[in-house]
Amino acid sequence: MSQRSRSVPAVLAVAALAAAGLSACSTPEASPGVTDDTITVGTHTPLTGPAAAGYSSISAATKAYFDYVNDNGGINGRSIEYVVKDDGYNPATTQTVVRELVQEDEVFAVLNGLGTPTHSSVVDYLNENEVPDLFVASGSPKWDQPGTYPWTFAYNASYIVEAKALATYAQETWPGKTYCVLGQDDDFGTDFTTGLITVLGADGLASTQTYSVSVQDVVAQIGAMQAAGCEVNFLATVNGFTALALGTAAKMKYQAQWVSSSSGGDYPTLVGYLGEDVAPLLLQGFVSSNYLPFSPDDEWVALFREINDEYNGGAPFSGNTVFGMSVGFLFAQALAKAGDDPTRESVLDALEVGALTGNGIVPLSFSKDSHAAFEGVGITAVDQGVQDYVGDVFTTDGGDGDVVPYTGEPVALEGDGIPTA
Structure with a gap:
């Protein structure tokens, strides 16, 4: 056999390997926490300790909303699995459980980590490891620093x-x-x-x-x-x-x-x-x-009550219930917009292009330059045992900008409250 004829198979083999390499480069590598039929996210929250009685019901409400979504086909064919870790509202414990979520549970994202002192102890770690740090349950303005914390997005209106x-x-x-x-x-x-x-x-x-x-x-x-x-x-x-x-x-x-x-x-x-x-x-x-649907006759509240009864064992219904389910809805919306094969990067892209509406009484503010969720709030008052909105809804910024009335409409409930692409 000639040298030329012997080299043909070798050339073909090299070409095949090169083609395989190009194919691999063109297909996004699956992010941690993503399989063909599930996506796993986690949170840190106080289930025990001084803040537990006020906030432990939030993560249960979020899980109930995810269970509702999963029973109705999930998002883009994937069920959402939610890993909840108790940090006792103690920053040292927060550091331990968040590392467990990232390194052992291999979550896709940390969702709605609760507390200013607690989450402050892990925000650097999450950004250094490029873990989506979504919808922090705290009104600190530090979560709205895209240049410093590109993977972190706020949820609460800032304090x-x-x-x-x-x-x-x-x-x-x-x-x-x-x-x-x-x-x-x-x-x-x-x-x-x-x-x-x-x-x-x-x-x-x-x-x-x-x-x-x-x-x-x-x-x-x-x-x-x-x-x-x-x-x-x-x-x-x-x-x-x-x-x-x-x-x-x-x-x-x-x-x-x-x-x-x-x-x-x-x-x-x-x-x-x-x-x-x-x-x-x-x-x-x-x-x-x-800044969320709150009135007793609101259509979002009616849906969340139904979900609470069926998927949360009929637990007491409160603003924490609405908060937790609203967070779940916003993550589901982000996941739907992130595509059929979501990556950590595609979820961030969905947030920064302003593709999400959420379900608040004021618009979301997410963009490449803003990782703040709500730049406005309504005023509630208690009268005869009923807490409801009164007066104006106000919008403003986290600086010295004016406080102005907002005249737009709250986000309306569409369909069954399960986002689609």
């Missing part, structure tokens, strides 16, 4: 946005009153107070008090507010400390108007802390903010 809207409402509703604030001793309280000062002015707060979640006592703080003559008290508190503040004030026979961030303003949750006998009295007129 600054909430505070600016609530301060504007307070000035319109209770002009000339003495305003004060009680806030958590971390970024939650600091950012919320910054938003208040932006609207009320540097001397707009007669008293600024802080608390630590490790100390179940706010007598000194409430006493200081009473002594300062505070008439309208803003709260940057988790639900348990909202209830503690109101209960302490009642024992001290101190009456004031209470105005809370959404993080600590859920009426059914507060009733659980305060008791059904006294809660309607202590919470009459209580004001908070929200």
